[in-house]
Amino acid sequence: MKDNYKVGIIGATGMVGQRFITLLNNHPWYTIEVLAASPRSAGKAYKDAVGAKWAMDEEIPASVADMVVMDATNDVEKIAEKVDFVFCAVDMKKDEIKALEERYAKAECPVVSNNSAHRHTPDVPMIIPEINPQHIEIIPAQRERLGTKRGFIAVKSNCSLQSYLPAMAVVNMKYPIDHALVTTYQAISGAGKTFKTWPEMVDNLIPYIGGEEEKSEQEPLRIWGHIENGVIVKAESPVITCQCIRVPVLNGHTAAVFVKFKKKPTKEQLIEKLVNFKGIPQELELPSAPKQFIQYLSEDDRPQVKADVNYENGMGVSIGRLREDSMYDYKFIGLSHNTVRGAAGGAVLCAEALTAKGYIQAK
Numbered sequence: 602m603k604d605n606y607k608v609g610i611i612g613a614t615g616m617v618g619q620r621f622i623t624l625l626n627n628h629p630w631y632t633i634e635v636l637a638a639s640p641r642s643a644g645k646a647y648k649d650a651v652g653a654k655w656a657m658d659e660e661i662p663a664s665v666a667d668m669v670v671m672d673a674t675n676d677v678e679k680i681a682e683k684v685d686f687v688f689c690a691v692d693m694k695k696d697e698i699k700a701l702e703e704r705y706a707k708a709e710c711p712v713v714s715n716n717s718a719h720r721h722t723p724d725v726p727m728i729i730p731e732i733n734p735q736h737i738e739i740i741p742a743q744r745e746r747l748g749t750k751r752g753f754i755a756v757k758s759n760c761s762l763q764s765y766l767p768a769m770a771v772v773n774m775k776y777p778i779d780h781a782l783v784t785t786y787q788a789i790s791g792a793g794k795t796f797k798t799w800p801e802m803v804d805n806l807i808p809y810i811g812g813e814e815e816k817s818e819q820e821p822l823r824i825w826g827h828i829e830n831g832v833i834v835k836a837e838s839p840v841i842t843c844q845c846i847r848v849p850v851l852n853g854h855t856a857a858v859f860v861k862f863k864k865k866p867t868k869e870q871l872i873e874k875l876v877n878f879k880g881i882p883q884e885l886e887l888p889s890a891p892k893q894f895i896q897y898l899s900e901d902d903r904p905q906v907k908a909d910v911n912y913e914n915g916m917g918v919s920i921g922r923l924r925e926d927s928m929y930d931y932k933f934i935g936l937s938h939n940t941v942r943g944a945a946g947g948a949v950l951c952a953e954a955l956t957a958k959g960y961i962q963a964k
Contacts (some may be wrong), residue, residue, distance in 0.1 A: 605964045606956065607651040607740035608787040609635035609684040611705070612691035613672045614642050614651045614900065616793040617715050620945035621688050625857075626662040627887050630956065634684050636670050643672035656795050674701060678720075681708035686961050688948055690715040692793070706752035711961050713952045714756045715944050717812075720820060723832035726764075727756045729763070730887075730946070730954040731880030731894050732770045733824050740960055742831035750960065757951050758824060759816040760943030761785045761845060765856035766821050767918045768895060769839070771878045776866040778839035782859040782929070785843065788850040790940045795851065809848040817843035853938045859929040868923060871931065872897050875920060887953040889946060904936040915941030916950065 607778060612618045613636035625631050632795035637643075642650035645766060648666040655661055670727035671680055671688050673691060680687065689702055689712050705712045712882055717726040724743040726736035740753045747753070758766070765783055772778070788794065789802050796803055818841050825836035848855075875895045882890030891913030897920050898904055915938035923933040955961045 602615045604630050605685065606631050606685040606961065606963050607634035608632065609637060609680050609682075609687035611637045611687050611689040613647065613670065614638045614654060615690055615692055616656055616790060617690035617940060619651065619655060619657050620940045621690065621949070622662060623657050623659055624667055624889070624941070624945055624949050626664065629728050630950070630953065633665055633668075635659045635680050635687075636665060636668050637673040637676065637680055640672050640675065642670045643676075645670055653781050658789075677701075677704045678708055681705060681710035684710065685963050686711035686713065686926070686952065687714065688713050688945070688952070690733040690945070702754050703747070706747055706749060706754050709749055709751040711752055711955070712754045713948050713955065714754060715948050716756070716761065716959055717816065719754050719756050720758065720816075721823065722754070725754050725756055726833065727758050727820065727823055728954070729758055729767065729824060730890075730950050731878075732767060732884045733869070734881045734954055736828065736833060737955060737958055737960060739778075739828050739831070739833055745831075753960070754953060755832045755951060757947040758820050759813070760791050760814060760939040761787055761817055761854050761856070762820055763918060763937035763939070763947065764854045765858045766772065766824065767877055768920050768933070768935055769821070769860065770824070770859070771895065772866075772871050772874050773839065777863045779863050781840070782862065783841055783843045784857045785817065785845045785949050786850070786855040786857075787812075787845060788853050788939050789847065790852050791854065792847070796849075802847065802849050804901045805849055806845070810845045810847055813845040814843050817841065817845060841934070848908050850924075852938055852940060853875060853906040854937055854943060855904070856935040857908065857932070858935060859926055859932045861929045865930045867924070868931070871923060881954060882950055885954075887957060889916060889950045889953055893917060895920055897921065897923070904934060909936055911939050916946050918942065
């Protein structure tokens with residue numbers, strides 16, 4: 602494995618694209634070689650293309666400020682020649698995204714996608730690297746379908762899942778869960794917005810996020826699934842029912858979770874499993890991996906967005922208020938950073954796992 606890979610960011614002017622830029626600035630393995638966006642941004646210097654839409658706390662890195670933006674849809678072959686792989690975070694219709702990502706893959710350019718378009722394509726792995734790294738092994742079957750040698754598509758799961766699914770998945774490895782009830786309280790940056798661009802969200806709460814509840818109920822079953830005959834077969838349990846609410850928070854998705862186990866463990870057993878868990882990213886010491894994936898906070902009023910959203914540089918998951926419940930076995934609160942672990946950071950960690958496993962290679 603080399604330690605210098607040329608990377609493209611497709612959808613570089615959007616909020617997740619911006620987060621990719623900040624996370625990849627000074628990355629030990631990856632160097633940004635290409636920024637691509639819509640035709641209206643193509644041909645402009647990145648700083649001019651993004652302009653007042655830049656929403657990150659830090660300045661635009663000098664290494665990309667003057668980089669000329671390429672056309673994400675019309676320059677596919679040119680981009681594929683310049684880079685070893687791309688991150689994709691475009692704002693287009695789902696069928697257009699599916700077609701675009703397949704074009705990159707068929708141009709022998711691996712795609713690590715933040716988009717939802719391919720999350721249910723049977724031979725595309727949807728990866729939380731600590732939880733289901735074995736799904737990476739579907740890639741040879743996907744390459745056979747696409748007719749590619751290098752190219753493939755891998756995706757990360759929906760941002761809201763990261764606030765509760767890691768904890769559920771980790772304990773489920775030892776203490777099988779029967780069913781769960783989840784309500785997520787989701788930050789406005791998950792919609793690509795700030796309070797400046799979405800003033801209606803100040804002092805407001807919207808009890809609906811289009812498509813989010815279906816994703817929150819179905820994607821975990823795919824992550825818990827197994828590979829069979831060249832496709833990923835969804836698990837049938839644990840069954841999750843979910844409500845998703847948009848709240849006036851900039852960054853950080855919170856979840857209130859109620860869990861019923863097949864055989865009830867003790868609270869101490871659950872906490873021990875959470876805090877001592879190490880996955881492939883921790884074992885391989887991948888550059889973006891949190892040293893401790895899940896922290897448990899014993900205070901009654903934690904986790905809180907202001908105090909805990911940046912735990913492990915936004916790549917860790919915070920759990921608190923684990924206690925017995927009168928109808929379910931236990932209930933708890935989860936928190937994750939939606940644009941870091943939940944979006945760009947989760948995709949970068951996914952790419953690091955794919956690189957470490959030899960699926961992404963330098964040309």
